[in-house]
Amino acid sequence: MAELPSAQQILEQLKLIAGPYAKFALAGRKKYVDLRLRQDQAVRSIYIRAADKVAKEIRRLKRLGAGSQMNIRYLTAVSESLRENGVGEALTDLLTGDIVKAVDAGSTYSMEVTLSHISKTKLAKKPVKRAFFRANNQAVEACWARTERGLHLSDRIWDKDEKYRKAMTEIIQDGVATGEDPVETARQLEKYVRRGKKTLAVDYPEMMDRIGNRVPQDISYEALRLVRTETAAAFGEGTIAAASVSPSYKGMKWVLSGSHPVPDICDDLANADHGLGKGVWPPGQEPPMPAHPNCLCVLISVHEDTDDFMKRLNEWTKNPQSHPDLEDWYTNVYSEVA
Ligand SMILES: [Zn+2]
Structure with a gap:
């Protein structure tokens, strides 16, 4: 796979990780790539219009x-x-829109996987959608609250x-x-x-x-570098926030971009061993994106095997005590009133 251009290589990896849910992983990826591709021209245009x-x-x-x-x-x-x-x-307006879109792109995969699981049960989908909506809003807020060398995004x-x-x-x-x-x-x-x-x-x-x-x-x-970095960060925030409200979430995988000729921090992130598979980080310990400016690596959530998860979900509907983690999700995520 080393000969493949980096974009193609990431797609192949995402498909492999997502397995039966590949189309959801690719849909999220497409939203993100489309967003990034528009940004060079959008930023340049802001400067041209002003001048x-x-x-x-x-x-x-x-x-x-x-x-x-x-x-x-x-x-x-x-x-x-x-x-x-x-x-x-104008830069604030651009980033306001792009952060929302990047968070949405990041959340796509976990949300679609979870909705697919829920659609096979008697549970209503609406509370699930609401939980993801809430998670996305919190992720957007986190992006604006993030500081770098003491400066908020608006200051930068x-x-x-x-x-x-x-x-x-x-x-x-x-x-x-x-x-x-x-x-x-x-x-x-x-x-x-x-x-x-x-x-x-x-x-x-x-x-x-x-x-x-x-x-x-x-x-x-x-400014373009700032916009790229913040969009990547928003994609990461969205990915992590959505995964954390997904009951089948097991860990977060760091997918290395092919454009890494020299080993750097990304290789360490992608090769980390936490006993969950290569480069998969435990919930709560997810590394933030991007690892460095212009880093093209992405995160993708890893979920429990569908058959295993559906079996557990069915057992839990019959006996809530059988799977405390699902009962916990039901109480604190699914039933949570906005
Ligand atoms: Zn990287």
Whole structure:
């Protein structure tokens, strides 16, 4: 399997682990991959839209007679526009939606497996769906409450906004310092968010000599990395939260992405031996995703063998004392009032 591209390799592994429930594992995986594939363009677009508004404002000011060279009047007016047209709000909106979707993708497998089990009994499905709905909501909250080096997710988003405004201001200030044609400054802003510092340096080598070390190569990259990391984390949160309300849940398997040429922490996670099978972590000890930035490994819950579980479930319906773990699930998860 080593020759397979990493995406294909993960699918093969998921199918193997999920067995008769492979289609549910693949459905969850598809939701997650579709989400990740949209993100590069979505993040880039946020920066382009914001910068274009500022560029437009500069051109408008020139038409209104603010001067044929960049000056302090432009700087003052554009600072205002930059404050209003940052990237923080749009990034927050994007992540708000994507975290919900990633949690849902992560929860898909456990929920479908459990609903499939329950459909073979006389138990109503509705309380099960409600339990997963609750678990998902808690997972979404956990994503926003998570801190990294003391910073909440919202702080980390607004940190990207600040960096964006700083880089834009550098270009604008350079235009003012050199008395640049405002149309040219507007063009620089548009080019910078689309093609990065290197491209800008080809057209404007002197400007880049002056400010090059103060603006990042790709202004949207850090935000994209943040969005990717948080989406992976949300997928993991959703996977763990849903598994924990699934009565057949036995442990969480770390599935290694094929794109790991050099052994790293992911290999340790995927090879851990807790007596539940290779890389399967006991409930309550699940490792959080992602293990590192841009990590493509995923978690998938491991469930009791269907025949064994259905047998236990039937025994329990006749005698609740026969399986205390199921009775416990029934009392604390199934019957729990929202
Ligand atoms: Zn990894």
